[in-house]
Amino acid sequence: MAQPVNPPRGMRDFLPADKARREHALGIIRGVYRSHGFDEIETPVVEDYARLHAGLGGDNEKLSFSILKRGIRPEALAAAAEAGDAEQLADLGLRFDLTVPLTRFFATHRAELPPVFRSIQIAPVWRAERPQRGRYRQFVQADIDIIGESGLLAEVELITATSQALAALGLADCVIRVNDRRILFGLLAHCGFAAETHDRALITIDKLDKIGAIGVVEELREIDPDAADRIGAVLAGVEPALNADGAGIGIPLTREAIAGVLPDGVAEDGVASLAALGEALEGGLPEGVAVRFDPTLVRGMGYYTGTIFEVAHPGSGSSVGGGGRYDGMVGRFLGQDVPAVGFSIGFERVVDLLALPEPTGPDAVALIADVDVVPADLLALKRALVERGHRVRLEKRQKNMKTLLARIAEDGFSRVANVRPGMSDLGELEFRQLAD
Template sequence: MKKFSSQPARGMRDFLPSEVELRDWMTSQILESYQSFGFQRIETPSVERLELLTGGDGGENSKMIFKIMKRREKLPELSASTKEDDLADLGLRFDLTVPLVRYYAQNRAQLPQPMKSIQMGPVWRAERPQKGRFRQFLQCDIDIIGEASILAEAQLLLAAGKALTRLGFDELTFRINDRRLLVALAEEAGFSSEEQSSLFIILDKLDKLGIDGIKKEFKEKGFPINRVEQFLSSIEESQQAPIEKVNAPDRLSEEVIPNLNLLQKVVKAQLGDQVQVVFDPTLVRGMGYYTGPIFEIESSGLSSSIAGGGRYDEMVGKYLKESVPACGISIGFERIWTILSEKSQQQKEHDLPNKLVLLYPSTIKSEDYLTLFEKVKEYQDQGYQVNLRSQRKNLSKQLKQLKEEGFLFFVRFKEWEIRKNESTPH
């Protein structure tokens, strides 16, 4: 008999019950925070047409699509001239934004205007597996489609800030910028629209590579050093100035800078002293579809952002005959889960105090089942999550293991007294 490996596919993960429990708690906190600002949950399919996914809106991520082969009857005869696209017509979504735009175009007549949506679901990217990066992961997005003013960005940032606070993150820093400002500074330095995508991708690595590192990449890319120096000098000047005094090109001064300034004031006023809202002209965001304000949220002590997003006004117009403004933000669910899982025991004790285990004897008689489940319902009515377990001979060891699983209370069959699990976990 052939022996099969019990390992999941490369880049994929299994989750233990305690891990899923933490993930469920996180999604509930995020969902409640989003809903408190009037966002409504929707769902889109995991599979989309390949032409949609490769339509140019996904940036580098569109190169990492898991493609799905056509059904056998639709597959062409293989030959030397057969291309990859001849074999596949569908793919797994690599983010939630591209499917959202398709969803909006399809269902617009039935949706409120503006639409304020919540999406929570898995996405897939066929990238090289490495520590902290997986091929399947969960995204938690909110988007507003149909609101052109900075009110959209403000709602997104405040809702995300509330969710992160409820998850236990404080001392948040909101970094904001505008892609139009980056484009204008690049144009002033002589970079064409065709060059700007590569230019911004390299600039986005500044926090990882440092100024010397990105200059090296600019040189390797073949960009003239004089234009690079002019571009970086403009970025540095903007970075050092207060947001309201940034020296922006005239065509941007009446909208871009005032809007960023207003956004900074609104978020700061609503979220208080534990947040900073800073203008950062080096902020790029990797997706190619951003057209206006962009933002990331960081937490003190962490090396990278835990949320990010921006405005993408041109995407919806590809499906409709008119332009429709759109803006969104995504919380880095997997990164946050990794951080919180390291504190999982404290999290259980703090946030899941109602887990109770009812211990019954291994020799329980069938005529006692009715009483057993009457007690289960009684404890559930008191607000406990009740789990039935057969009592082992070594009760002390069993209680320690149950404490590790988050069961802070227990009841023994026929004693019926709720006791606190005082055992010390291993």
């Protein structure tokens, strides 16, 4: 018996109706982003192996798919595999996000781009994930980035545009959690963690939602017991503030609220920046979207340098979007730092939360032809309808017309007309609604 032929594990096929709904949602996102002055670009799905493994992608570098070098001989393959030297096997890889390709794109085309470049990228990326709901090996990201703007205006634009995109999709009750890497590093230094341990400590703090404050402190003890106890005391003070509204996201983005959960003098530049961000966003977000300070927000990508943010939604167990400032990343390609900040919507998680209406489009009609209809006449009728702006499908008459009509209706066609031999003029067609 033939075995079912399924797509590769962690990847999916989309039937026409699913594809139409996804494109409808992507069209909404694109429209909002373009209205905010962003321009869409496209980059290759592959990048150089060395670029994808430059130490900036965090754990995602470990999840990247590599592409074997062309013409590699079996004995060289075996030797490299035995030595564990992946770079001897691969020279390219599938992109694991859209930020690394964007920075390479900007470095390549800087002379052709404006001093402050606002980009849209909506495209698939690939990671060797352990497949589960909301986590796939191929998935779409919808990114906007601003390169060349060092001031707070970039964060304000990104958060405003993204929040309006989420609202336009009908996704209510979103909370944008905000932090600053300067606050995180300042907090670690205040608690006594040595600078060389900060990245390792942040990896542990990023597990807070999985292992809880007690688990975080116990793991941090392996780095520095005394420092772990001090940061445990800070976390104990943060938790009630986060839960002040009962949702775990309750710290307003004001100087008083931010300073109220941090030790005195910690990262005053980061605190001032977030307070100014909160003031700039006051009254500028659509209904159903709020912004809050979360000092426990880390984000795992190693390239963030300042503001970081994530979108939380009660219907999802994971964030449905995120981003931050990555001022040092473009400089890896140019030899000089260029300010940059980006925000990505996790499209697969967002679309799972939406009850999208059926996409609207041109009037869709089906022509059902008798077996003896001359193809030239049928095509003339179709061409005339297409020129009038209709979407047209040709079908052959079947014995079981009930099944055929049901399938046509399910595919989004609203009207049908029978075509008999000799018909070649639109005036001869009699359309009827499929719902009749």
